Amino acid sequence: xxxxxxxxxxxxxxxxxxxxxxxxxxxxxxxxxxxxxxxxxxxxxxxxxxxxxxxxxxxxxxxxxxxxxxxxxxxxxxxxxxxxxxxxxxxxxxxxxxxxxxxxxxxxxxxxxxxxxxxxxxxxxxxxxxxxxxxxxxxxxxxxxxxxxxxxxxxxxxxxxxxxxxxxxxxxxxxxxxxxxxxxxxxxxxxxxxxxxxxxxxxxxxxxxxxxxxxxxxxxxxxxxxxxxxxxxxxxxxxxxxxxxxxxxxxxxxxxxxxxxxxxxxxxxxxxxxxxxxxxxxxxxxxxxxxxxxxxxxxxxxxxxxxxxxxxxxxxxxxxxxxxxxxxxxxxxxxxxxxxxxxxxxxxxxxxxxxxxxxxxxxxxxxxxxxxxxxxxxxxxxxxxxxxxxxxxxxxxxxxxxxxxxxxxxxxxxxxxxxxxxxxxxxxxxxxxxxxxxxxxxxxxxxxxxxxxxxxxxxxxxxxxxxxxxxxxxxxxxxxxxxxxxxxxxxxxxxxxxxxxxxxxxxxxxxxxxxxxxxxxxxxxxxxxxxxxxxxxxxx
Numbered sequence: 415x416x417x418x419x420x421x422x423x424x425x426x427x428x429x430x431x432x433x434x435x436x437x438x439x440x441x442x443x444x445x446x447x448x449x450x451x452x453x454x455x456x457x458x459x460x461x462x463x464x465x466x467x468x469x470x471x472x473x474x475x476x477x478x479x480x481x482x483x484x485x486x487x488x489x490x491x492x493x494x495x496x497x498x499x500x501x502x503x504x505x506x507x508x509x510x511x512x513x514x515x516x517x518x519x520x521x522x523x524x525x526x527x528x529x530x531x532x533x534x535x536x537x538x539x540x541x542x543x544x545x546x547x548x549x550x551x552x553x554x555x556x557x558x559x560x561x562x563x564x565x566x567x568x569x570x571x572x573x574x575x576x577x578x579x580x581x582x583x584x585x586x587x588x589x590x591x592x593x594x595x596x597x598x599x600x601x602x603x604x605x606x607x608x609x610x611x612x613x614x615x616x617x618x619x620x621x622x623x624x625x626x627x628x629x630x631x632x633x634x635x636x637x638x639x640x641x642x643x644x645x646x647x648x649x650x651x652x653x654x655x656x657x658x659x660x661x662x663x664x665x666x667x668x669x670x671x672x673x674x675x676x677x678x679x680x681x682x683x684x685x686x687x688x689x690x691x692x693x694x695x696x697x698x699x700x701x702x703x704x705x706x707x708x709x710x711x712x713x714x715x716x717x718x719x720x721x722x723x724x725x726x727x728x729x730x731x732x733x734x735x736x737x738x739x740x741x742x743x744x745x746x747x748x749x750x751x752x753x754x755x756x757x758x759x760x761x762x763x764x765x766x767x768x769x770x771x772x773x774x775x776x777x778x779x780x781x782x783x784x785x786x787x788x789x790x791x792x793x794x795x796x797x798x799x800x801x802x803x804x805x806x807x808x809x810x811x812x813x814x815x816x817x818x819x820x821x822x823x824x825x826x827x828x829x830x831x832x833x834x835x836x837x838x839x840x841x842x843x844x845x846x847x848x849x850x851x852x853x854x855x856x857x858x859x860x861x862x863x864x865x866x867x868x869x870x871x872x873x874x875x876x877x878x879x880x881x882x883x884x885x886x887x888x889x890x891x892x893x894x895x896x897x898x899x900x901x902x903x904x905x906x907x908x909x910x911x912x913x914x915x916x917x918x919x920x921x922x923x924x925x926x927x928x929x930x931x932x933x934x935x936x937x938x939x940x941x942x943x944x945x946x947x948x949x950x951x952x953x954x
Contacts, residue, residue: 415645415646415705416431416432416433417430417431417432417433418432418433418643418646418698418701418702419432419433419434419698420695420698420699421463422462422463422466423463423466424463424466424467424470424479424480425470425479427479428478428479428481433642433643434483434642435634435638435642435694436483436484437464437467437631437632438467438480438483438484438485438486439484439485440627440628440630440631441464441467441468441471441485441631442484442485442488442489443627443628444622444628444631445468445471445491445598448620448622449597449598449599450596450598450599450600450618450619450620451599451600451601451619451620451621451622452600452601452602452603452606452612452619452620452621452622452623453600453602453621453622453623453625453628453631453632454602454603454604454605454606454623454769455602455604455623455632455633455683455771456604456681456769456770456771457604457770457771458693458694458695458716459632459633459681459693459694459695459771460632460633460694461560461561461602461632462500462560462561462602464602464631464632465498465558465560465600465602466498468556468558468598468600469496469498469556469558471485471489471491472491472493472494472496472556472597472598473493473494473495473496473556474493475489475493476489494554494555494556494597494598495523495526495527495555495556496555496556496557496558497520497523497555497556497557497558498558498560499516499519499557499558499559499560500560500561501559501560501561501562501563501564501565502560502561502564503515504516504564504565505565506564506565506568506569507568507569507575509575509578509579509582512565512579512582513536513537513538513582514536516538517535517536517537517538517541520538520541520542520545521534521541523545524545524548527549527553527555529545529548529549530548531548532544532545532547532548538582538586539582539585539586539588539589542586542589543589546589546593546595549595553595554595554596554597555595555596555597556596556597556598556599557590557596557598557599557600558599558600558601559599559600559601559602560602561602561603561604562583562601562602562603562610562612563603563604563605563607563610563758564603565579565583566579566580566583566605566607566610566758567604567605567758570758570759573759576758576759580609580610580757583610583612584609584610587610587612587617591617591618592618599619601619604769604770605755605758605761605766605769605770606621606623606755606769607755607756607757607758607761608754608755608756608757609756609757623683624683624684624685624775624779625685626684626685626686626688626689629682629683629684629685629688629689629691630689630691632683632691632694633681633683633691633692633693633694634691634692634693634694634697635689635691635692636671636675636679636692639671639674639692639697640667640671643697643701644667646701646702646704646705647667647670647671647701648662648667649704649705649708650670650701650704650710651666651667651670653704653708653709653710654670654710673712674692674697674700675692675791676791676792677696677700677712677791677792677793678692678693678696678697678700678716678791678793679691679692679693679790679791680774680789680790680791681693681771681774681790681791682774682775682776682790683775684775685778685779686778687775687776687777687778687779693715693716693791693793695715695716696715696716696793699713699715700712700713700715712792712793714793714796714797714866715793716771716793716794716797717793717794717796717797717800744776744786744787744788745764745773745786745787745788746784746785746786746787747762747764747765747784747785747786747787748762748784748785749779749780749781749782749783749784749785751765752765752768752779752785753779753781753785755769764787767787767798768787771790771794772789772794772797772798773787773788773789773790773794774787774788774789774790775787776788792868795863796863796864796866799859799860799861799863799864800864802860802864803860803861803864806841806846806857806860807837807840807841807861808840808841808842809840811840812836812837812839812840814833814836815837815840816865817833818833818834818837818861818862818865818867819865819867821833822862822867822884822886822889822891823886823889827931827933827949827951830891830931830933831933831935831946831949834858834946835945835946837858837861838857838858838944838945838946839944839945841857843944848897848937848939848944849939850897851895851896851897851937854895854897854937855871855881855882855895858882858893858895859871859882862882862884867884867885868884868885868886869882869883869884869885870882870883870884870885877917877918877919878914878918878920880892880893880894880915880918880920880921881893881894881895882895883920883921885928886928887928888927888928888929889928889929889930889931890921890925890928890929890930890931891931891933892915892920892921892930892931892932892933893933893935894911894914894915894920894932894933894934894935895911895935895937896908896910896911896934896935896936896937897936897937897939898936898937898938898939899939899940900938900939900940901938901940901943901947904936904938904947904948905948907936907948908934908935908936908948908949908950911934911935911936911950912934912950912952914934915932915934915952916952920932930954931951932951932952932954933949933950933951933952934949934950934952935948935949935950936948936949
């Protein structure tokens with residue numbers, strides 16, 4: 415079997431016999447159609463590998479790195495020097511050091527091209543202009559800028575430093591715009607911001623972030639996973655189903671990919687909301703772990719490798735958030751806010767969540783209609799809930815805060831309700847009051863999802879939707895919630911909840927041989943209560 419790579423260098427795939435998911439047809443069409451492009455994707459999605467692939471094609475050609483790929487017998491362009499600037503490698507807290515580091519990269523590039531008659535400068539935007547001026551008239555180069563917004567993201571809570579870096583980036587684009595020596599220019603980043611001039615009116619850079627034709631260029635499709643990782647998939651099925659690899663059927667593989675999709679698929683970068691892709695980093699690590707551990711463990715790989723991006727952590731810490739807006743499956747954002755965010759200092763929090771990968775596109779982009787966003791999959795839902803849990807709950811005040819999985823898996827109904835009340839009591843009520851049933855449901859769901867449980871909100875069956883459903887291997891727990899402002903109607907609400915569970919048979923669908931526990935309960939919002947005061951286990 416070929417090995418699974420985590421490399422950002424296309425040359426490694428040949429040298430180490432790594433699996434390469436062939437994206438060269440997309441890249442060929444991109445290079446044939448456009449001269450200056452930008453595309454945004456969340457971290458760990460393959461932006462750097464894509465730029466490296468483009469750079470290798472221009473600088474070294476197809477031989478031997480692209481043998482066996484779609485582009486191998488189609489690429490016939492001349493070779494060009496490549497100036498590759500990865501802003502991840504440069505300082506983020508000191509503009510002077512940032513300038514110094516990039517200037518050294520530019521001087522090394524000029525030396526490699528035997529360009530020496532330029533005027534040196536301590537400011538990199540001036541230096542690159544001077545180098546362009548010193549180039550022979552007919553010389554063309556390729557410029558690749560990776561993670562252009564790294565320094566901006568790092569200073570979202572430092573407006574002064576943010577502005578200094580922003581002005582530098584604006585000046586950089588002023589130098590690059592229309593430069594005759596540039597054969598091709600590509601810029602990548604996590605965010606799309608108007609205040610750096612890359613996407614402003616009159617820009618000659620084409621934003622392909624949500625372009626339908628390139629929506630599958632970065633990320634894995636279902637078909638690609640099945641084609642390139644079939645050996646790994648068969649091993650995964652054999653581990654889960656306890657059968658020999660040679661006995662694995664196509665249907666077994668499809669069902670296994672369905673399970674992988676639940677955790678790692680669902681990212682949409684398509685203006686028509688047609689195409690969806692899997693997280694490359696998560697799929698690679700999940701399948702690699704299967705071979706190494708001989709066990710299918712659906713971990714939070716994408717989240718755990720870098721945790722919460724500093725840009726998102728800083729933003730969430732600095733603003734108040736409505737608890738329920740990240741739990742709903744449909745979050746509406748104004749078209750202009752989504753397509754034209756001006757600055758990280760004022761960006762809509764939902765748009766930032768989308769650009770960093772914690773939400774994704776759930777509707778087509780069609781002005782002036784609102785754009786619908788939602789969580790892509792269980793991995794990001796769990797990661798987002800973990801982040802929000804630390805904001806909404808005082809996790810340090812309850813020793814058993816993170817033991818909810820054990821309580822739900824083995825405890826009685828009394829144990830479960832008691833534990834949930836203990837968790838709810840850690841909420842700072844002055845900041846995040848439980849005002850109604852949707853907020854109550856959102857908070858409990860946030861808590862359970864943050865524990866990485868198989869939890870569903872408003873799980874639908876043929877007769878209705880249960881509030882909260884949690885699956886374990888041997889048990890299913892269903893919670894039907896009712897909200898009382900002062901407790902006076904608690905008895906009536908409890909009866910309604912019981913009747914609702916009975917008539918709509920919540921949790922019965924696809925139950926298998928699991929034990930089913932159905933609990934109807936009422937939350938009393940009175941100042942002296944603020945907890946679930948009544949509950950009833952529904953007999954089947």
